[in-house]
Amino acid sequence: MTVESFSGSSANRPVGFVRVALLTPPGRGALAVVAVAGDGAVDTIAQLFHPSGKFPLAERADGGIAFGRWGDPVGGEELVVVKRSDKSLEVHCHGGVAASEAVMRSLEAVGAVRQPWQEWLAAGGAPPIEIEAREALAKAGGPKAARILSRQLAGALQAELDHVASLRRAGDEAAAGAVCDRLVRAGRVGLRLTRPWRVVVAGEVNAGKSSLVNALAGYARSIVSAEPGTTRDLLETRLVLDGWEIDLVDTAGLRDEAGGNVERAGIERAVAAAADADLVLRVGGGGVGDPRDLAVATKCDLGPSGLRSEAGVIHTSTVTGAGIAELAAAIVRRLVPEEHEEPTLLTGPVPFTERQMRLL
Ligand SMILES: Nc1nc2c(ncn2[C@@H]2O[C@H](COP(=O)(O)OP(=O)(O)OP(=O)(O)O)[C@@H](O)[C@H]2O)c(=O)[nH]1
Ligand SMILES: [Mg+2]
Structure with a gap:
């Protein structure tokens, strides 16, 4: 099967199109990761990637890492392709904006559809709280915000919402209400985790x-x-x-x-x-x-x-x-009194977006 048979214009995306997204922030790291997913992802990459060994990508095992050149087999950029499966691969190239942009452009030229990373995660079936947590983590400043958001990424908030739903099904509105009240209190801090x-x-x-x-x-x-x-x-x-x-x-x-x-x-x-x-x-x-x-x-x-x-x-x-250390402590205590007054409030499930607060 060729790429053309299942790719298409981004305006009218057929089922099974190949998606491409930049997973690393632009210009920040030594390496950039371009993710490619969808039916036929391996064929799409095979049109551009020339591995240095004798085995073509399609014959390599899942989890395999291939070194090679992109575009031109002689003068193309050297990079690494990670084959997670036939439908999910990663291109690891130089971290600058130009290198990852060139890789994505060439993938688009052979029919792949570019997506922002949030859309890419959603299309891969990631639940909304996970996407929100990843987005918030990218903006979080300071270790405490990062720690709270990491717990939500690991599922703390989803588990608590599931718990509320099961209490409701059992008819225990009082207990469900108490859990929600606690979440709303935690949300006062949660909504501030991406903003100093x-x-x-x-x-x-x-x-x-x-x-x-x-x-x-x-x-x-x-x-x-x-x-x-x-x-x-x-x-x-x-x-x-x-x-x-x-x-x-x-x-x-x-x-x-x-x-x-x-x-x-x-x-x-x-x-x-x-x-x-x-x-x-x-x-x-x-x-x-x-x-x-x-x-x-x-x-x-x-x-x-x-x-x-x-x-x-x-x-x-x-x-x-x-008095300087005392002042620093007093500032934090006034900004986040919850840490002292209700020490476990921020160590468990914490809602952190307006959408989640509306749900509650
Ligand atoms: N002895 C003493 N002098 C201080 C202290 N803190 C600041 N000063 C002096 O007070 C003067 C004013 O300090 P600044 O920090 O510039 O005061 P400010 O409130 O920012 O002043 P403006 O910007 O002009 O409103 C300077 O000469 C400082 O050296 C302190 O704790 N002890
Ligand atoms: Mg001053």
Whole structure:
């Protein structure tokens, strides 16, 4: 059978067409993996691939790895073809965008249909939660998000949803409801696993905000100077605190008599950034009142601050390092209180997409 007899235009896909998809992210690794699947996949590849041994691909055992050239038997790119079965093969080529693109183009030229990797997984019969988990894992930042999503990829959420369904069938609505409530609570964090938490550092001018950002980041990210009004614009730093990915946003210090237009514009941005943050570090006192605020006193090496007596204030010094670890811990505790208040909530099934939350 030839490729032409069962391939076709992508607009009108016949049953049994050969599908091709790039499984590795573009340009990130040393190797790219192009997957080819469908009835006749081995014949499709055989038109382009010239193995260096004497056995053609069709005669090789499942699981076999063949080294050879692509396109031109003499000058074509050297690459490796993994034959999982007659219907499922992988082409492992150089990781750059150009090499994998050339391989996919040539496969399309002999009739294969290109699919985005999510569609490719779905066409191969992968369940929706698995596809969503793989997609989320590709975007997850920080080890904790990756760990939670890996568990869902391994089936934790699906098993819990099956459990809910069986409780319903048995007529135990109360128990089913309790499991769903727990899942919805976990979903508050689950929905944030592909998007870093946003923590804005705001407060009085010259209070030591940029110094705090640098202390938390571990390097001199923001300019620090004795001159009030140093930071003008928003400056974001992505970091991982206690396993959670966070965007820490330094802002222009607040003061009534701002130096000029630029500083005033910076202050407006600071106020707007604080309004849509997950947590605001209120540095140097003032403004605490919103539940998203965390009060931070700075420069405690210089002696007691006016905030000393207030409860819940974290006292820090970027000169001695005092209070910085406590501040990092307090930030995480405020962002993800579930970790302390309900320690098992995030170690089991966790929904992580809007679709899953709607199902619940
Ligand atoms: N003694 C002492 N000085 C500090 C501390 N933190 C910051 N400073 C000093 O305070 C001054 C202002 O620090 P910045 O971190 O630039 O303050 P800021 O709040 O970002 O200032 P603006 O961007 O101008 O609003 C600098 O001279 C710092 O060296 C601290 O913990 N102890
Ligand atoms: Mg600053």
